[in-house]
Amino acid sequence: MEQTKTIDEFYDLTDAEDYFEFFELEYDKNLVNVKRFHMLKEYGTLIKTAFDNLKNDEPRLLDFLKFSLLKVYGEYKNGHAPSAADVWNMFETGKLGGCMSCTPTPGNSCGC
Template sequence: MTGTIDEFKKLVDAEEFFQFFNMSYDLEVVNVHRLHILKKFSQYMHEIDENSPDLSQEEKLNQYSLALQKAYQVFIESTAYEQKLFKVFNDKPKNVVTLTEITSD
């Protein structure tokens, strides 16, 4: 990795992050889980920033690289539904009665 933190801050697309960190990836996995990978990556970056505020820029980028790899790996081994990163996966559907809510007398 030869990029700077300023270059990193300009990245937008998932592919740009993988290219920035010189990481190989399966385009099919990224296409299916793009938003989830980026969301998980964002959560990991936030943890790094909160837990290690004194890291140098190089150390921070190294940690971010590991975080992206970890986020990518999550969705190779798991599904978006299992991770429940977005509100839609956590909201109870309206106007639906589940079988566990039905009781018999």
């Protein structure tokens, strides 16, 4: 049986690797080690919007936190960083599909 993640557990995370492990995401340890400060700074900017807008919807908030981490990681892996507005708009319009149990991708819903 899969353990449900909580926002309180998320608040206890401290290292970049902790976020990937919390959401059970694979990542390139070398990339995270080299870009950790920049990734976490951008991630913090992205998730501020979620905390402002989804504070009363924990499952959706956790989904956005996962989506944002994947987006930041993917963009840094490809050499550039996303804007907070772009990620929020993708999430709000459903252009970033997926859920907590799968890897979301732009325009592709997981069907869970």
